[in-house]
Amino acid sequence: MQASWKVVLLACSLFLLAGCGRAATNGTGSATPSATATNAATRPVSTPAGTVSATNGTGIAISLDQATYAANASIHVSVKNGLTTAIYTTDTHASCSILGLQAQTNGAWQGSNAAPCPLGRVAAPVRIAGGATYTTAIHAGGRQPGTFPAGDYRLALAYSTSPDAVPGTDGTSVAYSPVFQVQG
Numbered sequence: 024m025q026a027s028w029k030v031v032l033l034a035c036s037l038f039l040l041a042g043c044g045r046a047a048t049n050g051t052g053s054a055t056p057s058a059t060a061t062n063a064a065t066r067p068v069s070t071p072a073g074t075v076s077a078t079n080g081t082g083i084a085i086s087l088d089q090a091t092y093a094a095n096a097s098i099h100v101s102v103k104n105g106l107t108t109a110i111y112t113t114d115t116h117a118s119c120s121i122l123g124l125q126a127q128t129n130g131a132w133q134g135s136n137a138a139p140c141p142l143g144r145v146a147a148p149v150r151i152a153g154g155a156t157y158t159t160a161i162h163a164g165g166r167q168p169g170t171f172p173a174g175d176y177r178l179a180l181a182y183s184t185s186p187d188a189v190p191g192t193d194g195t196s197v198a199y200s201p202v203f204q205v206q207g
Contacts, residue, residue: 082106085122085178085200092205094170098161100200102180107153110182113146117178120159121149127175127202137172139165150186173207 083106088099100122104110117124119140126135138161151157161178163169178200188195 081196081198083110083180083182083198085180085198087200087203090201090203092171092203094173094205094207095163098203100159100161100178102151102157104151104153104155106184108184109150109152110184111186111188112149112180112182114149115140115142115144115146118159118161120161121157122159122161122178122180124161125177125179126172132177135176137163137169141165148186171205173205175202175204177202
């Protein structure tokens with residue numbers, strides 16, 4: 024019963040932290056001691072094969088395959104745990120992943136449900152081992168294909184280095200992807 028309570032509290036905390044953002048799951052990874060990232064937009068860093076990446080000073084690198092996407096494109100993402108310890112988070116966010124999708128509106132980051140998770144279940148815990156990489160694709164729509172509204176976006180990962188902590192509460196961290204654009 025206590026584990027169910029933690030999952031519900033985690034889901035509520037992530038909902039509040041990400042501003043109603045959603046995320047997707049599809050991989051494995053690892054973590055090191057957490058460091059809280061700021062809410063400022065992350066400047067992209069060019070990496071091989073045209074990707075962009077951001078570490079936010081957390082040891083967690085979130086990389087995108089592009090900096091600009093068409094409204095109907097999939098956003099291919101990898102989360103590299105650069106820590107020596109595992110990190111823990113939950114799924115059922117954007118496209119049922121571990122990442123919350125946020126859009127910039129009037130200069131502020133807001134959760135976006137342009138990529139909902141249609142699973143209809145309680146969020147499951149996800150462990151990413153130290154040094155491991157989690158990969159996923161974020162798609163607009165839910166059960167039906169859709170399009171992203173034009174604008175600036177980023178992905179947010181709320182995580183902890185403790186399997187018992189609830190991401191998004193005290194003692195947890197948030198890492199952000201580089202800001203990317205969707206063109207209409």
